[in-house]
Amino acid sequence: MVNVRKALDLGIGSIKHAKLRSALTTLGIIIGVAAVVANVSLGASFNQFFTDELGTLGSNFIVIYSQDVNVFYDNELNIVRNTPGVEGVSPSNQQMSAVTYLSSTRQIDVQGVSKDAEDILNIKLEEGNFLTDKDKYIAVLGWKVANEKFKRNISVNNYIDITFTRQDGSKVTQKFKVKGIIKSEENAFVQGGPDRDITIYIPIATMNEMLNVSDYGGIIAKTGSAGSVRAVSNEVDRRLARTLGVSARDIGNADVKPYRIFNQADIIEQLDQLSNTLTILITLIALVSLVVGSIGIMNIMLVTVTERTREIGLMKSLGFKKKDILLLFIMESTLLGTIGGVFGVLLGVAGSYAVESYLSIPHVFPSFLFLLGFSIAFIVGLVAGVYPANKAASLNPVEALRHE
Incomplete structure (x- = not known):
């Protein structure tokens, strides 16, 4: 055998x-x-x-953006802020604007945010500091804006001119002092809104004042943990829908709502x-x-x-x-x-x-x-x-x- x-x-x-x-x-x-x-x-x-x-773009983030003007105001911002589980919130507006440095002008995406955006978007600074809610004509530059967009590099404490175009077509220009330079993240495949390397951040109150508007184009928020982000996002969605007159049966219909909402868990899934x-x-x-x-x-x-x-x-x-x-x-x-x-x-x-x-x-x-x-x-x-x-x-x- x-x-x-x-x-x-x-x-x-x-x-x-x-x-x-x-x-x-x-x-x-x-x-x-x-x-x-x-x-x-x-x-x-x-x-x-x-x-x-996704971690470099933000931690446990929720992004809400309007599909029309005059949708988000301070009332909607406070609704998001007061939703259980939300630990940080920032309004947001953005516009492609003419930015001038040493007589050289480039078209660059400018985003108005509050100080909480630093934590929500997980922004790391190479030098200087991020915005505070007391700042006015202050700017924080993405790495490529500071080092590649212009013939000469822009440093902290340098000045740039930003020109916005209002809804009526008129233009308004203001000089901004550079307060910080953002560390480059080199996000190759995943983008969460504007690429921060080619974005300039300024105080949202200053941007709205220059544009002569009082509404926000979007709201970004952060939850306490990754496990709660989907539940908190759903609760934010329900509260905003109710406030903006969207019926309960239409909450899941993106074509009916005047805004879109997504979160980190949705993207990962x-x-x-x-x-x-x-x-x-x-x-x-x-x-x-x-x-x-x-x-x-x-x-x-x-x-x-x-x-x-x-x-x-x-x-x-x-x-x-x-x-x-x-x-x-x-x-x-x-x-x-x-x-x-x-x-x-x-x-x-x-x-x-x-x-x-x-x-x-x-x-x-x-x-x-x-x-x-x-x-x-x-x-x-x-x-x-x-x-x-x-x-x-x-x-x-x-x-x-x-x-x-």
Whole structure:
């Protein structure tokens, strides 16, 4: 009777006897496992990257923006501020404006906010300080505005002229003192409103005064925790809808409401769905390689059965039972699959690391991928060896011994 240890030794010996054939047989498994492992790792890495990118744009944020003028005033701002769970809130207005520095003029996005925007938007300063609610003609510049937009770099305490265009078409210009320069975040894939690198922030009261308006184009808020952001966002939505005359049945209808609202959890969910869909799609394509690999193992095992027909007949004549022959051939095919799994996982790790380094995204390799890669390869080898092993075990020993 053949035990597992003996079957393993015989399987290893058979693989060593035909090294090139064994290597080519496992190639499909190696490629398939590597593709699956690398794709799952890349999916996890992109999820982490998107989460990190959103973190640079703000922490547990809620963004509400009007779809018309005269929608948000101080009353709506206070409704958001007084909603349970809201820890910070800032009104917002923005306009593409003419900005002049040392006789050079550029069109730059200017956003009016309050001091709470620094915390809500997770703004980090390279130098200087952010706005306070007591500031008037004070500006905080995005990194690219200060260092790339003009011929000469702009520093803290320099002055710039900002020209706004009012609703009636008239223009108004005011000189602003630069109070701070924002550290560049280099957000490559995720944008939350204006790119802060090319944005100028000024006090909202100053901007509204210059534009001769009293309403706000939007409101940004922050909740106490990531777990509460969706619930708080829904409560803000209900309160604003009720205040603005939107019926309860129309709260979910964006075409009816005069504003739009979204939050960090919504964006993360959408990005997760996109990343997961792409990962599944590419992984399904990678599974084709596993199918090809399993067919390769089955084919080579069938060839092995033919080549070793006389050997099988001799083994049976010496007392080897059907289950012994089954074990021998299944062990050999499983070994081929497992060897392919080992090299496939290693190749998948190397491939995912190379791609993640090239794309400058976090290296995320869940530990379960090692088990996943080995398991897939083991099962493929096992399944692919069942039919050839059964064929070998079913051979008539007399006819097998007569085989030429």
